[in-house]
Amino acid sequence: MISAKKGDWVQIHRIELKPSERSSNLPQDTQSVPLEVWQKGFATHDAIMGDEIEIETVIGRKAKGELVKVNPEYEHNFGKPVAELLTIGAELRKILGGEENE
Secondary structure: EEEOOOOOOEEEEEEOOOHHHHOOOOOOHHOOEEEEEEEEEEEOEEEOOOOOEEEEOOOOOEEEEEEEEEOOOOOOOOOOOOOHHHHHHHHHHHHHHHHHHH
């Protein structure tokens, strides 16, 4: 079973707001689901996957939630490429005179 030791870099998950606690001025499809939080930080004590654990974030905040990952990777991207945007640089160079203006 996967476990985390005190000081390990981990990710937690928690429900911040239940659907009934969400603001009434949100779109209906947003109101109907809970507000979930996934947060990364350093484990303040040993825990097993699925346990509630407290973490300390990089900036020193404390948070509690269910342990879901140990040593989580950064998963950031800008989504799928938009074909229309891929050619903008070349098109702009043509419009502005290309290498003549560099």
